[in-house]
Amino acid sequence: MATDVHRPVTTTVSSAVHVDGLTRAFDGRAVIDDLHLDVRPGEFVALLGRSGCGKSTLLRILAGLDREIEGTVLVPRRRAVAFQAPRLMPWKRVWRNVLLGLPGKPHRDVAEQALAEVGLKHRSDAWPKTLSGGEAQRASLARALVREPDLLLLDEPFGALDALTRIKAQRLVDELWQRRGCAVLLVTHDVEEAVLLADRVLVMDGGVIAYETEIDLERPRGISDPRFGELRAELLERLGVEATAGASAA
Numbered sequence: 437m438a439t440d441v442h443r444p445v446t447t448t449v450s451s452a453v454h455v456d457g458l459t460r461a462f463d464g465r466a467v468i469d470d471l472h473l474d475v476r477p478g479e480f481v482a483l484l485g486r487s488g489c490g491k492s493t494l495l496r497i498l499a500g501l502d503r504e505i506e507g508t509v510l511v512p513r514r515r516a517v518a519f520q521a522p523r524l525m526p527w528k529r530v531w532r533n534v535l536l537g538l539p540g541k542p543h544r545d546v547a548e549q550a551l552a553e554v555g556l557k558h559r560s561d562a563w564p565k566t567l568s569g570g571e572a573q574r575a576s577l578a579r580a581l582v583r584e585p586d587l588l589l590l591d592e593p594f595g596a597l598d599a600l601t602r603i604k605a606q607r608l609v610d611e612l613w614q615r616r617g618c619a620v621l622l623v624t625h626d627v628e629e630a631v632l633l634a635d636r637v638l639v640m641d642g643g644v645i646a647y648e649t650e651i652d653l654e655r656p657r658g659i660s661d662p663r664f665g666e667l668r669a670e671l672l673e674r675l676g677v678e679a680t681a682g683a684s685a686a
């Protein structure tokens with residue numbers, strides 16, 4: 437199911453992401469330095485790491501938005517990305533934003549189906565500026581979903597949302613992932629969010645995946661589970677943050 441970022445050829449590689457010896461330098465400084473990563477089809481992976489360690493750079497490479505790389509990157513042809521800023525075109529109604537960039541002339545129903553999935557069908561005709569932050573983020577998710585991705589790339593999609601909206605958005609992504617069965621790579625600063633949602637959490641440091649841990653918790657997960665606290669503490673330590681009650685940000 438995977439295809440090469442440079443040469444979009446379908447291969448028989450049985451992973452949703454296969455990265456081998458990836459290096460990306462800016463002005464002679466390698467931000468990603470011989471990185472290896474495999475994501476299984478349908479796996480939910482969260483990527484943590486201190487600010488500036490290269491998380492977004494990696495995500496942009498996987499999205500095919502940055503090709504100035506060395507190494508091997510195999511990803512599915514059907515992949516979609518949602519960023520922290522919803523990036524909606526203000527002059528297009530919500531449903532038209534959802535269809536933006538899709539090949540052919542997809543029917544409005546296609547957009548409305550995706551909007552229904554994120555609970556936003558009733559805002560289909562709205563202008564982006566009239567949406568709340570949470571609604572705009574859901575529209576951005578709908579735009580990713582209409583691509584029927586085998587790999588969904590999320591770059592801090594909840595970062596700008598208030599706490600309550602964020603919890604709702606996390607639940608929505610969890611539901612969508614379970615329903616769609618696509619692989620997800622979620623870049624986040626929030627350790628609790630990572631432990632709540634992911635099958636596996638990676639910590640990026642020094643240009644590589646420096647640490648990873650499987651989240652061996654049943655779903656649905658609750659932060660009151662003692663094992664949740666242990667995993668949270670373990671990851672915070674890896675991020676160089678002292679775990680105190682209530683600390684979650686990397």
Ligand SMILES: Nc1ncnc2c1ncn2[C@@H]1O[C@H](COP(=O)(O)OP(=O)(O)OP(=O)(O)O)[C@@H](O)[C@H]1O
Nearest residue numbers: 462463467485486487488489490491492493494625
């Ligand atoms: N286009 C670019 N030109 C030059 N330097 C860049 C470019 N894009 C990223 N960088 C640098 O690469 C490093 C990694 O940036 P990146 O945005 O990937 O980090 P990040 O881990 O996502 O950070 P944050 O968590 O703060 O979003 C930073 O030092 C950044 O300044």
